[in-house]
Amino acid sequence: MRPSLPYRVDQAGRFVSYELGELSMDSRRRRSTMGQNNLDSASLFYHVSSGGRRYQLNLTRNAAFFAPDLLVEYWGANGPERRRRRRGTSAGTCHYTGHVSGKASTSQVAPEQLRWFDLPWSRAQVSGGVGEHTVTERTGGRTRRSVSRERTVETLVVADKLTVAFHGRGSVEDYLLTIMNIVARLFHDSSLGNLVHVVVTRLILLTEEQPELRLSHHADKSLESFCRWQHQAATHHRNEELRSSGLPRHDNAVLVTRHDICSYKNKPCGTLGLAPVGGMCEPERSCSINEDLGLASAFTIAHEMGHNFGMNHDGMGNKCGGEGEEPARIMAAQLTAAASPFSWSSCSRQYISRFLDSGRGDCLNDSPQTLNLVMPTELPGLRRSPDVQCRLQHGPTSRQCKFRDVCRQLWCVSRSKLCVTNSIPAAEGTACASDNGDVGWCFRGRCLPLGNRPVPVDGLWGSWGAWSKCTRTCGGGVSSSERKCDNPKPTHGGTYCLGVRGRYRSCNTEDCPAGTQDFRDKQCASFNSQPFRGKLYSWTAYTAVQGKMCSLVCLADGYNFYTERAEVVVDGTRCHDDPDSFNICVNGECKHVGCDRQLGSTLTEDKCRVCGGDGTTCETIHGEFSKSIPWGDYHKVVHIPRGAVNIEVEETVPSKNYLALRTKNGFVLNGDWTVQWPHSLTLAGTRFLYKRPVGEVEKLSARGPIDQPITVTVLLQERNKGIRYSFNVPLKEDHQASFAWFLEPWTPCSASCGKGERKRVATCRRLLHLTVALSEQCQAEKRPPNKRQVCSAQPCPAVWRPREWSKCSRSCGGGNRSRTVVCIRAPSGATAVILDNSLCHGPPPPSKEACNAQDCPPQWVALAWSRCDSMCGPGLMHRPVLCKSADLTQTLDPSKCLTTSRPTVQRHCTRKRCPHSRWLVGHWGECSAQCGLGQQVRRVWCAASDQQPSMLCPAVLRPRNAQACQGACETSPRSLSEECRDINKVAYCPLVLKFRFCSRAYFRQICCKSCQGQ
Structure with a gap:
């Protein structure tokens, strides 16, 4: 129609x-x-x-x-x-x-x-x-007004001279904003697995060529030029001007060009866009260039912005887009009719989630302060017919030329008068012919009945999953638990869940046994059997690459090169090779670990290297070695005792002299007139860092504790210009003389009116600095008693006092509750006196209010019990238990209801009395002791009247199956010539007598004297 x-x-x-x-x-x-x-x-x-x-x-x-x-x-x-x-x-x-x-x-x-x-x-x-x-x-x-503060991509959109000229100054603004509105919708799709807002904060329209911006058919050179140019445009000459002029900052820059770009070539080809992978939030890499294809440019921009978020093409090193796999979607390598450009693949979702969880997208955590974006609900195709969309792609003479499946592919007349397609669907909202011949509109690549637009359903978190297996067996691994946004799952443009989707905890934190292979080395070694550039190598961990703490960078053993073998290390891998740091990598991001080796713990070591300590178990030794002594020899600076921690030694000013270290076995650093390069060395059970920057002071440092004394010396090659040192040593046991009890000043009165109390409390303090110490540091017997004193203030005024709220009349769906409100005068520490309401000023607090207005959750509904399943005696009854909606009209999946409140589905029951059963017993077995006290057992079983085994005998009547017994001991008289004495001479026999073991032949023989008469 x-x-x-x-x-x-x-x-x-x-x-x-x-x-x-x-x-x-x-x-x-x-x-x-x-x-x-x-x-x-x-x-x-x-x-x-x-x-x-x-x-x-x-x-x-x-x-x-x-x-x-x-x-x-x-x-x-x-x-x-x-x-x-x-x-x-x-x-x-x-x-x-x-x-x-x-x-x-x-x-x-x-x-x-x-x-x-x-x-x-x-x-x-x-x-x-x-x-x-x-x-x-x-x-x-x-x-609806969106002011989300989750992930907001503040976007600079730039149209080159060709684009502005093609669309005209009067139309190009609305055209570009319509495209970016489509991009925003694509990033709002729940298949992304993250809530990302794309907001245009700045629109630059170029009417002339720019001196510093070189655009051509060559996509790579154009991208390089644009990324550099947009970074300059972000500040426009000076950071001061950006701040003073009020120019908005941007997180990402998008160039729309009418050049027919081609990767690696300066001539037209099928390339539609180009962007640095993983460049989001990096000022000179968070950018993309996109060929203008009309409204379909939105899919290109979303695709290239996906690359900025670290996404690879579907089918490139992942399990999306291949035969028998999940279809390619927005991140398809090539636009074809088979691709679905309205949603993101699970591979894309994993890429962006990993990127954001690693902290590389932290610049998106803020949102524009002055921007309240109004998100239009209209579909762009409703404002632009297919002919108009064709003209936006191919020029003013173009029009639609094929009308079937317009929601999957828009076919247009090209400049050469051919009917062509870019394999891109018409914009959502475009008129189409539905299956029954009626007029419909395009929605997400399908032709739906006109006006039919599924209602968005926002997602909610499901329950937390079980904790995973620990990633390490020792040395501090990670266990994780995840929850999914599936209760319900967001659909039809509904928003993705907000909040934490994964949680982590430390596990197996104990040190690994000596000789265990380093965890990073082990991960690198796993690639030994995988060819690299056609050849096998032996790999070891390489940690000297800046900014790659949680990437697996490996060094080819015996060769002078290293490479990244995995983008992220296994969770629980140490961020660096510093043995004094417990920080570990989780999801590719370095996470803080406290000194208690717990992930996220805030516990730190004090100056004594006591985890969570207060620094009172050690004292600081510090000084400066500044003697004038002869040049050309080694001289002792300071002797550091065993157990010292936080050792710091450094020159006061740069010099030609060299620090050296010596143990009882000789020099270990810069000895014997040999000066070493700066490095780290393991010595005395800890790691020393030796630094000698050019033109700066020489330094030695170690966390400790050291397990043997060491001596710091200096090799003088010129006059001694001074050497500072400091370290902490444990306090001796008589350190209590350094602490004493002090009575603190009076506290303020405990009541602002009426009768109150104030007190002075005894506190243990250090005598040296008078700082507060733990009570255990002072002698308990010398602690003075706390003092208390009554204090008075102004009489208390009459005030309204509400009592406790009553229980809400309903647990959900809207109820009411009430309480009593009285006028009282309540002096501190005294019984409150109820007064007439006229004595209280101001309106009383409300005595009634609504409560539990939230919608009622799904609930369990138990149906009737079945009959008892036994013919006689005890049995079980069963019943169906359904998860129903609050209004009981729908049956839901059981996962929607709270598991802990689910009614029982079975219970015990008893039918008619079964045939008589009784306990039967066997004969007693032999005594377990040949002499003295022992035990003997027998078989006990329940049998019915037909002698068949039964379970119906009363448990309280069950005969015992074990009893004590006495073994017959040897009674032959002992020879008079044989002395009765205790063989054991280490107070063993009194214990035999105490525990009454004399009845046993062995103990009676070796403790003959003690056991006489027993």
């Missing part, structure tokens, strides 16, 4: 003209020979027929389509020529909203929901011509 042609009427519905008028896209009003038929009016009225009924559309210009503070700049050859803030009130704005007057008795679409969207605006259109227009359903509420 084809919609009727509308005609213009006045407010009363009287015919005016079939000429719908022409919209000026310039900010200035255009003169027109149409007189009152032009669209300068703030209100317009039309008659249109649909579904056999006629309606009057009352339209009002919508001035809230654009960001109120969007900065639009026109740049000539010498830079900015004109700047203005675009506030969405341009006279050329062709976006109208409205309502329908009158009602019809029958209509597929409710008449008050009809909206007129598409009016002729292109200057190429013949004035007075009548084109086709679309009547469609209003699918949603008012335009």
